[in-house]
Amino acid sequence: MDARRYHALPSPFPMKRGGALHGARVAYETWGALNAARDNALLILTGLSPSAHAASSPDDPSPGWWEGMIGPGKAIDTNRWFVVCVNSLGSDKGSTCPASVDPATGRPYRLRFPELSLEDVADAAHAVVRDGLGVERLACLVGCSMGGMSALAYMLRHPGSVRAHVSVDTAPQAQPFAIAIRSLQREAIRLDPGWAGGDYDLHAAEGGTYPDAGMSIARKLGVITYRSAMEWNGRFARIRLDPEQREEQPFGFEFQVESYLQGHAQRFVRTFDPNSYLYLSRASDWFDVAEYGGGSVLEGLKRIRVERALVIGVSTDILFPLEQQEQIAEGLRAAGAEVEFVALDSPQGHDAFLVDIPNYSRAIGGFLNRLHAGSGPR
Amino acid sequence: MDARRYHALPSPFPMKRGGALHGARVAYETWGALNAARDNALLILTGLSPSAHAASSPDDPSPGWWEGMIGPGKAIDTNRWFVVCVNSLGSDKGSTCPASVDPATGRPYRLRFPELSLEDVADAAHAVVRDGLGVERLACLVGCSMGGMSALAYMLRHPGSVRAHVSVDTAPQAQPFAIAIRSLQREAIRLDPGWAGGDYDLHAAEGGTYPDAGMSIARKLGVITYRSAMEWNGRFARIRLDPEQREEQPFGFEFQVESYLQGHAQRFVRTFDPNSYLYLSRASDWFDVAEYGGGSVLEGLKRIRVERALVIGVSTDILFPLEQQEQIAEGLRAAGAEVEFVALDSPQGHDAFLVDIPNYSRAIGGFLNRLHAGSGPR
Structure with missing residues (x-):
């Protein structure tokens, strides 16, 4: 609907x-x-x-x-x-x-x-x-x-x-701090080979050429700056993930805060057009x-x-x-x-x-x- | 010497x-x-x-x-x-x-x-x-x-x-904010295809397989969190780069703060071993x-x-x-x-x-x- x-x-x-x-x-x-x-x-x-x-x-x-x-x-x-x-x-x-x-x-x-x-x-x-x-x-x-x-x-x-x-x-x-954050978010997308100079697969479901990594980094950096350290001290502290929730890969996630960011990124990466993100992000810096x-x-x-x-x-x-x-x-x-x-x-x-x-x-x-x-x- | x-x-x-x-x-x-x-x-x-x-x-x-x-x-x-x-x-x-x-x-x-x-x-x-x-x-x-x-x-x-x-x-x-930042720095390196699961070219001068993009993002994120918004308001404000200093590419750098971060990244990327970075970063989270x-x-x-x-x-x-x-x-x-x-x-x-x-x-x-x-x- x-x-x-x-x-x-x-x-x-x-x-x-x-x-x-x-x-x-x-x-x-x-x-x-x-x-x-x-x-x-x-x-x-x-x-x-x-x-x-x-x-x-x-x-x-x-x-x-x-x-x-x-x-x-x-x-x-x-x-x-x-x-x-x-x-x-x-x-x-x-x-x-x-x-x-x-x-x-x-x-x-x-x-x-x-x-x-x-x-x-x-x-x-x-x-x-x-x-x-x-x-x-x-x-x-x-x-x-x-x-x-x-x-x-x-x-x-x-x-x-x-x-x-x-x-x-x-x-x-x-201000320059916000510009720095947004510039780095854009750079994470731009540097991802999957961005392909903006020519990624627009309608890729999960496969295809797409800047998944760049979008994920951009989103996580966004969430980090959208919330506050104070909130996370109370919410996540140093709580570990259960062993079965951990990533089976080198330097994989181990703390709850990492899993929280990953959840945010996964919900975002394929639901927002990366080029739209770049255009709107830059517009924010320009204003x-x-x-x-x-x-x-x-x-x-x-x-x-x-x-x-x-x-x-x-x-x-x-x-x-x-x-x-x-x-x-x-x-x-x-x-x-x-x-x-x-x-x-x-x-x-x-x-x-x-x-x-x-x-x-x-x-x-x-x-x-x-x-x-x-x-x-x- | x-x-x-x-x-x-x-x-x-x-x-x-x-x-x-x-x-x-x-x-x-x-x-x-x-x-x-x-x-x-x-x-x-x-x-x-x-x-x-x-x-x-x-x-x-x-x-x-x-x-x-x-x-x-x-x-x-x-x-x-x-x-x-x-x-x-x-x-x-x-x-x-x-x-x-x-x-x-x-x-x-x-x-x-x-x-x-x-x-x-x-x-x-x-x-x-x-x-x-x-x-x-x-x-x-x-x-x-x-x-x-x-x-x-x-x-x-x-x-x-x-x-x-x-x-x-x-x-x-x-604390979780610091863990989140370091986890994202590690992820930028890990997600860079040039990292190659840790098997990048160790002695690559400028070419070779190497996680340049991931190291650059990690370093910039480091510098952003090592300094303060207050300092940058006074130092960079919204000063633009001269046209000849700008990057000739889509969404290229335009503000001085972006160029400052880029300079930091360029001095770092090939002078610190990415795997060493990952090990020491994780050790900081664990302590x-x-x-x-x-x-x-x-x-x-x-x-x-x-x-x-x-x-x-x-x-x-x-x-x-x-x-x-x-x-x-x-x-x-x-x-x-x-x-x-x-x-x-x-x-x-x-x-x-x-x-x-x-x-x-x-x-x-x-x-x-x-x-x-x-x-x-x-």
Whole structure:
């Protein structure tokens, strides 16, 4: 079962760094109903790998990636809000991406896909909202992780299109530590002979030419930086695998934490297109609010016009450190928004927004309640 | 020029986890002179990859890996101390290692090298000191990073052999975050087809079968975790490479931080034996003081008998976090030692001991001065 809908982008769809896509589309899902005033739409922009399936629905009852947060009576209450989640342009979960067929050649784009930026991701999402759903102004734009950067791009490029903003575990630009991690993830894929310069077998089930090793390393490095050492001390400590769980090979896994990472990698390697990963990862490194502020992050943020904002971060996040969320809060406040800043101590690191549902629910649900109450009847 | 000397280990040399080495040796270097009382010896145990060449000397004037710390009038004053640095057993910088010829077969050990533990590294170093140099009791045992764990093993297995201890940026056991990082480094090597199950070309110059990609990824991941995000924010920020410095390939390097990592990797990949790396990395994961304390780190540390100790750590170290140095200090204190604990805020992360020479000199030099003064005339 599939709850995805598709929006055809204008053709050509110009890309920020040059080139254009022809006949491109974006996948999205919705929950709840758009009201008559068309002023209750809430858009969610995702991290690097999630699909548009943020929550279950009658059309697709499988749990979504933010199942605990979205639904009737939940923090993002679908009885109240018309919730939309867009699959990022360039991601292979239904949107046009490097694995899609290039209409000019009849063959997959692969590395002939134009350079992708988060501004393109934002523009494509904006097209869904305005042209596809007929919503001129979002009640709220929620961006998580990479999606938080896409959300900043959205607000900078489409002034007046957002009333309130929720910024979750994100940053106004990538810092060198995050760039180093992502560069190494990309390199692990690029150096894998199975990547074949981007020409691996796109539809290989388990065999075929495919950068399994590179994708596995990239994913494990991701998981390591998405969580926190503190969480793992409590969760894994130095617990060994049972002998029968151990790998029968030299230097095979022996500790539970190794097996945990292996499980994450196995679930990921063949379910995300490696070229899509490379394009979206690089787009994350490129994004920089300072480009909109003459080289200053603060000046860039000051160009964003929203009425209210909630900015959340976690002290244990090593990929998007708390100081960067403070920067966003400060910038939006300087821009004139009424800003709430929430610093959590969740042990789960960057991934806390996916795991520590009670604390994120309290913060986001509270903000949305006040937003709803403040709006009054129209 | 080469200042290395070699000590032949007892043959057979039994290994902690089983098996034995025959005809094995350990490389070491010395600076300064052993006094008549043989009570001024200071042994340094190294991190995973450094050689015994910790400082320059007439026989080898090239700078050593701790050049700023060791020498006449420096913090580790070679006018006063007889300084010894041992290349870890299992490392390819002169000591017997997986690349060495197995006398039983006439061919390199490779993966037939017995399982290596830091206890074996410690026992081999102890053999150099006692049997090779005729020193029954070290004035001071200094251990940095992995060498700090080897030093704990040394003191636990050879009671009475150490008067004072300096513990630098280390831990009493590997925590799951460190295990995850090292496991991923090993996996990058193992998954590289060039590793060939350990049967790569040992003496390949630049060509041949060799896990260049895996070693490069492992080293970069090492450097990322040896430094700190804070340092890189100031040092690299988002500075781009000049166009002519960029790689001419898809997803090639674009930021200075990427080029910095690449430089580190290039200097490392062909200068450290990949199998040695795997053995020493795994030994670091295995080491656990709690094995000596019935499952308790504190009880294990309480079995160590030294008169004085200095324990140093850095708040920006993500691989060996400061709490672990606090644990060592607490344990040695509980064991009856007079312990000084120094927590530095150096921005360089785990590598601070190699970079922030002024602060480390002050702490270590001060401790050694007091140790020397306290000893009085003999």
